[in-house]
Amino acid sequence: MKELRVGIAGLGRLGRVHAANLAHKIPGAVLTAACVPGADSQAYARQELGLEKVYGDFREMVADPELDAVAIVSPSGEHCWQIEAALDAGKHVFSEKPLGVTMEQCLQAEAAVARHPELVCMLGFMRRYDKSYAYAKEKIAAGAIGTPYLVKSTGIDPEAVVEGAIRYSGTSGGIFLDSAIHDMDLMRWFLGSEAAEVYAMGCTFKHPAFQDAGDDETGVAVYKFKNGAMGMVHVGRTAPYGYHIETEIVGTEGTIRISAVPEKNRAMVYDVNGARTECVESFPERFAEAYLTEMEEFVRCVREGRKPDTGVADGIYATRVGYATTEAWKTGKIVKI
Amino acid sequence: MKELRVGIAGLGRLGRVHAANLAHKIPGAVLTAACVPGADSQAYARQELGLEKVYGDFREMVADPELDAVAIVSPSGEHCWQIEAALDAGKHVFSEKPLGVTMEQCLQAEAAVARHPELVCMLGFMRRYDKSYAYAKEKIAAGAIGTPYLVKSTGIDPEAVVEGAIRYSGTSGGIFLDSAIHDMDLMRWFLGSEAAEVYAMGCTFKHPAFQDAGDDETGVAVYKFKNGAMGMVHVGRTAPYGYHIETEIVGTEGTIRISAVPEKNRAMVYDVNGARTECVESFPERFAEAYLTEMEEFVRCVREGRKPDTGVADGIYATRVGYATTEAWKTGKIVKI
Amino acid sequence: MKELRVGIAGLGRLGRVHAANLAHKIPGAVLTAACVPGADSQAYARQELGLEKVYGDFREMVADPELDAVAIVSPSGEHCWQIEAALDAGKHVFSEKPLGVTMEQCLQAEAAVARHPELVCMLGFMRRYDKSYAYAKEKIAAGAIGTPYLVKSTGIDPEAVVEGAIRYSGTSGGIFLDSAIHDMDLMRWFLGSEAAEVYAMGCTFKHPAFQDAGDDETGVAVYKFKNGAMGMVHVGRTAPYGYHIETEIVGTEGTIRISAVPEKNRAMVYDVNGARTECVESFPERFAEAYLTEMEEFVRCVREGRKPDTGVADGIYATRVGYATTEAWKTGKIVKI
Amino acid sequence: MKELRVGIAGLGRLGRVHAANLAHKIPGAVLTAACVPGADSQAYARQELGLEKVYGDFREMVADPELDAVAIVSPSGEHCWQIEAALDAGKHVFSEKPLGVTMEQCLQAEAAVARHPELVCMLGFMRRYDKSYAYAKEKIAAGAIGTPYLVKSTGIDPEAVVEGAIRYSGTSGGIFLDSAIHDMDLMRWFLGSEAAEVYAMGCTFKHPAFQDAGDDETGVAVYKFKNGAMGMVHVGRTAPYGYHIETEIVGTEGTIRISAVPEKNRAMVYDVNGARTECVESFPERFAEAYLTEMEEFVRCVREGRKPDTGVADGIYATRVGYATTEAWKTGKIVKI
Incomplete structure (x- = not known):
């Protein structure tokens, strides 16, 4: 071939x-x-x-x-x-x-x-290809946590690059469209159901420039899914310790949590500050392997005549929920999706 | 004396x-x-x-x-x-x-x-007297995380005692009044502000008896505080691994998270299941020391003629927010407090 | 009574x-x-x-x-x-x-x-009464790790109190008698066998005053036990992060490790240093509960007419092994016990 | 080029x-x-x-x-x-x-x-190219832990592949030559000094076939280095939980520990067993990235006309110390190197 x-x-x-x-x-x-x-x-x-x-x-x-x-x-x-x-x-x-x-x-x-x-048309939802997320998905498929009914998803960009986020805050569509698309996708992926309703809010405590641009520094949202399951999202832009992506899937028989501490590597330093791990600094660092894995999958799909798991329908869903979340945040109302 | x-x-x-x-x-x-x-x-x-x-x-x-x-x-x-x-x-x-x-x-x-x-009239909000919570409070007072603007609070009772929860589900006032009172208190305590608005929902995936009694197995709620800060609460009753109380306080300069893993003790077992810690099984186990500390504080307050930090006003606040949360959950509407 | x-x-x-x-x-x-x-x-x-x-x-x-x-x-x-x-x-x-x-x-x-x-004559080997150590003992008795064959034991005093250690270094009997008595006891307790042979060494890299007094800052020793099992001990006095007591018991079916990180409490701080826990500062802090538990056990033994698990024979054993270790360290030779 | x-x-x-x-x-x-x-x-x-x-x-x-x-x-x-x-x-x-x-x-x-x-002649000491080990090396070079004076190194192969180890136990040169070569290399690399003296021992508690072949299941060794620093090594072949490689470098101002838990990925499972992480199963899994990184370095060295950090002299050193350790283990004597 x-x-x-x-x-x-x-x-x-x-x-x-x-x-x-x-x-x-x-x-x-x-x-x-x-x-x-x-x-x-x-x-x-x-x-x-x-x-x-x-x-x-x-x-x-x-x-x-x-x-x-x-x-x-x-x-x-x-x-x-x-x-x-x-x-x-x-x-x-x-x-x-x-x-x-x-x-x-x-x-x-x-x-x-x-x-x-x-x-083939594949969308880059690379978190699904991260080995920890893929492992969680497999475990759940194998029944490890029973029926999943709540996903708690967190994504906080590092304070170190907040200037860039401020610069684009007027044109990015706001924090949910800008930062929560992966969370929209992951909740559906893990719960096997689509969001039916959303309520959202935001706040800005560190960089007023976000609010000046009609945006917010931090956003939280909760979702009711069609099958009765629930989702909680927290997205932000000012983590002083690095790039924090964390997802928890709660099921009837157990819970899987990915990356409660976004450790940079396997080393722990014990010094006058206590015992600590440094954290990953950026999305390219955190998802380096996932970016590679998804592209390998794309190439294999084309060569093997298969369709990938992440396609345009996933993108449409995530965007639709992103808009609904944004509307909820802007209006302060509960929005049906 | x-x-x-x-x-x-x-x-x-x-x-x-x-x-x-x-x-x-x-x-x-x-x-x-x-x-x-x-x-x-x-x-x-x-x-x-x-x-x-x-x-x-x-x-x-x-x-x-x-x-x-x-x-x-x-x-x-x-x-x-x-x-x-x-x-x-x-x-x-x-x-x-x-x-x-x-x-x-x-x-x-x-x-x-x-x-x-x-x-002296003191209310038993013992979590405030737990050494990890007290440590977080002190650290925050000392500026360790800047201005706190988001509290994420989780409380899940163990599946092992779910029968008792089911038995009382018709009379307990529902999951938020029954299980989230401490979270109401802690959010205010850490944020230094009172809740102004709440939205809540619940679901039941394991024990339909909860819904039969007009209750739910799991509840989530989000709060907007008077100072603009936010709160997220997740309460449940079916943790298969034990009693899980976790609280995260997010601030402009850092985050403190208490008990991402509710470890029973300092021992880790490495066996065919991987590397694991057992978890605390109950509130008397998790807060044994806090129950003692709060009562010591009560006795000292009386003997020294001091007023304790947790009084009837705290109880009134927590109950009021508990009712508002319950109303939000029951009506599906955003409730002003 | x-x-x-x-x-x-x-x-x-x-x-x-x-x-x-x-x-x-x-x-x-x-x-x-x-x-x-x-x-x-x-x-x-x-x-x-x-x-x-x-x-x-x-x-x-x-x-x-x-x-x-x-x-x-x-x-x-x-x-x-x-x-x-x-x-x-x-x-x-x-x-x-x-x-x-x-x-x-x-x-x-x-x-x-x-x-x-x-x-009743009871010796204060309080580590055995610490809940994590007691849990490990119970788990091992229940077969959780098969037959234990290697204990790795670490005890490092905090740099914060090194001045006191230096002051007593001429009269304390040296680092092993001064700091490793608990490790001697724990190895026997967990392995169910007595040390037969020891080899030891020490070094001093930070405070030459220890060597001036014929002592060392840090010591390591390895033991062969009568039943063929082995022990490794590392004791020191200059942990910049606090008081570090760690014990690992390796068995044919699993391993139990107690306190790889000597966390002060359940709180993790995420800040510019990464994600960190502060560490316990001293033995009274680390073993506060164990000191209480052992004394409760003493009082119960007297009142109930029972003999405690830790008696003078345990003290004699630990002292004898401490002396043998000291001889190995001082002479550079393998010492039979 | x-x-x-x-x-x-x-x-x-x-x-x-x-x-x-x-x-x-x-x-x-x-x-x-x-x-x-x-x-x-x-x-x-x-x-x-x-x-x-x-x-x-x-x-x-x-x-x-x-x-x-x-x-x-x-x-x-x-x-x-x-x-x-x-x-x-x-x-x-x-x-x-x-x-x-x-x-x-x-x-x-x-x-x-x-x-x-x-x-160019480069030797595959891939652990040096693992990102956690490379990070530790950099941190130490930058003074993060002061002067390193003790390395504790652990390497345990999984029980899952013990049959292969048993099969080769007569011809592999014994556990230290077979399993501890990386540890020899890492101790020197981190301490900046060469081993001067070694004492070692072994035991076999699970698979008598090792001893039948003149080998042992588990080995421990301690080293005195020329600069006065010390090393402790524990190698084994029967970890029920996977492939466990752990290294701790203790210095005058701090300690760095790599992989106290050999986590398979970033996911933690909370279920009836408690909170657990699965562990890496094999060296190809644990060091997949390091194998790639070292080969990239080899290719870059050739193309850029540079010499790599790991050459034949490192191999000779590690082999020499491996033989000395084996002699100590076999004779029960302290061996000068």
């Missing part, structure tokens, strides 16, 4: 992670092209990634008949039309989450996917 | 803990009387506690001029009138939580306290 | 712990006398403990016909003759470890115990 | 890990050849790895002028002559540990390395 030739759109922080993986770490794949707007990124593509085919225009890249697939890691607002353009050009698609920033975009992407049942 | 002569009302599970502490472990106190209805409990008082003064009638006990104070560990519905009767008889009062089961009762007790500024 | 009237010898740091427990916390016991040399300690006994009978001379105290028992918490060199004198005066004895500082003393105390089979 | 063409010798369990990494995961390297004896392995090389050049004879493989380097993952007794043959054929060498099984072999390999200063 021949190697999958992949082009990448976007070489930001996460784009470079995916590009390096595609270039060096994914059996059966070869990175052959990149589409990036700026001269700097184009130079990076040529020199660091050794690519000959470097584009400024996405449609031009997907017109390349030698290309088999694209990895879309562009800004969120570009995902949907690029998915559509790539599929219509006959390319398999891996796209970063979120699927899109409006429901209209998302539905258009869904239609494109429906038009091309012969192509 | 002479020893405080204390009478106890109620010798149930927790009553016996307090009685044993008062009899043997509290410097400056001596247990001299008990008031219990049944013959069995009266025999226990005489034989196990060695008491000569054993009453069936509370008013009779507090009429004893030799008695200085009473510890009220009777059923929740009796607390308020007993507080009033004891104060009016000139006795200092330690009462278990909750203060009462209706707001009317609570306000009557409050009036009695106001009538007797010369007497 | 009447209350046990106990006199205490010694009111140093640990003596005051025992005195307070006997005075206030032990059902069935009452502290009635103290024997201490200095005026300050005598004043403490009178004022803080409220004792009327305060002695400077031990033999005088044990001559009191109203006294039932003594708790010996005097300097190590005094233990043996005081045990003998108390037993010969017909008093039950609780003595702190070590039994004595020379084997001759120890054997003399053993003879006194043999002369008085009607009396 | 052109890609490094690498041939692999050996396709056993670890050989396949390295082969897969070289084939798919190492930037700048390409796997072009394999040398394996059996028909099955040769078929694996052709079909699974897609290699055209598959040899039965090592010298034949290294005679290939298109080959730049070899990765030696053959049985331990073959390492040294293959290193020599490869270097003499002008190939860079990565060899698995141990360097050799006799000191003579090791010295011959050392001479070959000395003859070829233009070539």
Whole structure:
């Protein structure tokens, strides 16, 4: 079976992670092209990634008949039309989450996917591919905790990068759309049911700039699911200790909790501060292996003619719940989904 | 300074803990009387506690001029009138939580306290006296986590005693009044602000008997506080691993989390199941030391003429929020407090 | 059954712990006398403990016909003759470890115990009464780890009190006699066998004063037991994080490890240093509950006419192994025991 | 810079890990050849790895002028002559540990390395490349724990694969040479000093077959280093919970401990057994990332003309200490190194 030739759109922080993986770490794949707007990124593509085919225009890249697939890691607002353009050009698609920033975009992407049942379109819900999350899913499937009925999900970005979050706070769609998409996805994945109702609120105690931009520093939300199960979400942006992603699934026979302490590694330091572990600093550090695993899965899906577990429908669901949560937060009302 | 002569009302599970502490472990106190209805409990008082003064009638006990104070560990519905009767008889009062089961009762007790500024009336919010909670409070006062803005509080009773919970589910006032009173108190204590608004929901996945009785197995609630801070509560009754009380206080400069794993002791067992710790089985086990510490504090307060930190106002607050939470849960609406 | 009237010898740091427990916390016991040399300690006994009978001379105290028992918490060199004198005066004895500082003393105390089979003589190996150690013992007895064949034991005093250790380093008998007596006892207790052979070494990297006094800052030793099992001991005096007592018992079917992290309480702080727990600072803090439990057991033994699990034979064994370890350390040779 | 063409010798369990990494995961390297004896392995090389050049004879493989380097993952007794043959054929060498099984072999390999200063010869002490160990090393270099003076190192293979260990126990050189080579290396690496003296012992409580073969199930050893520091090693083969590698470095200002619990991942399960984490099952699982990292470092060293940190001298040291430990264990005497 021949190697999958992949082009990448976007070489930001996460784009470079995916590009390096595609270039060096994914059996059966070869990175052959990149589409990036700026001269700097184009130079990076040529020199660091050794690519000959470097584009400024996405449609031009997907017109390349030698290309088999694209990895879309562009800004969120570009995902949907690029998915559509790539599929219509006959390319398999891996796209970063979120699927899109409006429901209209998302539905258009869904239609494109429906038009091309012969192509793979996978969404980058990489947490599902993290070995701890995958282990939890397997355990639950095997009955380890009985019937899951409550998911508690926490995601706090590090204070160290709060300036960036403040900068985008006017345009990011607000904290829930910006930070809680994975939690929307995971709750459904673990509970096997869809959210029916949401109530949400937020607060800002450290950086008033968030509120100035109509956003909040921290958000909490609770969900009632169609099957009666419940969800609790806490998202934030100011963890002084690093990047904190924690998920707990409570079931009738047990509970699984992932990462109560976001340990950087297996070392514990005992010193005048007590006994401590340093924490992971960023999403690329925390999910380095998951980014690789999901891309391996994408490549295997294409080569084996399989559909991945995470597709456009998952993106539409997560976005819809993200909007409902945002509405609940903005209006102070309970919102039906 | 002479020893405080204390009478106890109620010798149930927790009553016996307090009685044993008062009899043997509290410097400056001596247990001299008990008031219990049944013959069995009266025999226990005489034989196990060695008491000569054993009453069936509370008013009779507090009429004893030799008695200085009473510890009220009777059923929740009796607390308020007993507080009033004891104060009016000139006795200092330690009462278990909750203060009462209706707001009317609570306000009557409050009036009695106001009538007797010369007497101590302390409520048994023992979690505040647990060394981990007290440590967190001190750390926060010292600025260790900046300004606290979110408390996440979890309390799950063990599946092992679920039959008792089912039995009382029709009369307990429901899961929030029954199980979340401490969480109401702790959130205010840590945040330094009062709850302004609550939204709540519940579910029952294991024991339908709860729903048959109009109750729920598990409840979650979120709170907005007057100062803008937030609270999340998760209470349940079916932990297969033991008794799980966990509290997290999130602040602008750090977070303190108490008891992510409710370890029974310091031992870890490595065996075919992996590496594991057993968990505490019950509230008397988890808070044994706190029950002692709070009673020591009560005795010291009386002897030193001080007022304790936990009084009737705390009980009124917690009960009011408990009722509001119950209303939110029952109606599915956001409730102002 | 009447209350046990106990006199205490010694009111140093640990003596005051025992005195307070006997005075206030032990059902069935009452502290009635103290024997201490200095005026300050005598004043403490009178004022803080409220004792009327305060002695400077031990033999005088044990001559009191109203006294039932003594708790010996005097300097190590005094233990043996005081045990003998108390037993010969017909008093039950609780003595702190070590039994004595020379084997001759120890054997003399053993003879006194043999002369008085009607009396209880208990040694203060409080670690056995710590709830985590007691839990490990029970689990092992129940077969949880199969046959135990290796004990790894660690005891590190806090750097915070190193000045005291340096001050006594010339007279303490060296690090193993000073710090490893509990480890000697625990290894035998858990393995069910006695040490046959020892090899030991030490080093000093921080405070040369230890070596100037012929002592060492840190010592390690390995033991071969009669049944073929093995032991590893690491003792030190310079833990910057607190007081670290850790014991691991390795068996054919599992391992139990007690206190890999000497957590102060159940709270974890997440801040710029990562996620951390503060550590216990001292032996009175770490073993507060064990000191109480062992004294309760002593009092129960006397009142119930039972012999305690920890007696003079345990003290003799531990001292003998302590001397052998010291010889191995000093000579650099393997020493048979 | 052109890609490094690498041939692999050996396709056993670890050989396949390295082969897969070289084939798919190492930037700048390409796997072009394999040398394996059996028909099955040769078929694996052709079909699974897609290699055209598959040899039965090592010298034949290294005679290939298109080959730049070899990765030696053959049985331990073959390492040294293959290193020599490869270097003499002008190939860079990565060899698995141990360097050799006799000191003579090791010295011959050392001479070959000395003859070829233009070539890279790296030994697979992968633990140094594990992110937790590398983190500890960096922290220590930065002064985080002051001067390290004691290393406690534990390595226990899983009971699940004990049959294999029993099968090789007559020919493996005994538990210390078989299992403690990494510990020898790590102690020196962390302490910055070489072992001067060793005392060791072993025992067998579960599988008498080890002792029948002149081996032991479990071994412990203590080391005195030239700079006065100390080392403690515990190696075993019967962990019921998985593969347990733990290392603690004690310094004058703090301690770093790596992997007190060999957690499989970040998930904790709370169920009727308490709160537990499953453990890693094998060395390929525990050190998957380290095997990749060390090979990346090898390839970078060759391409950048650098020498790696782990070379033949490290192998000679570890083997020498392994033999001294074995002698101590067999003779029951203290052995100078």
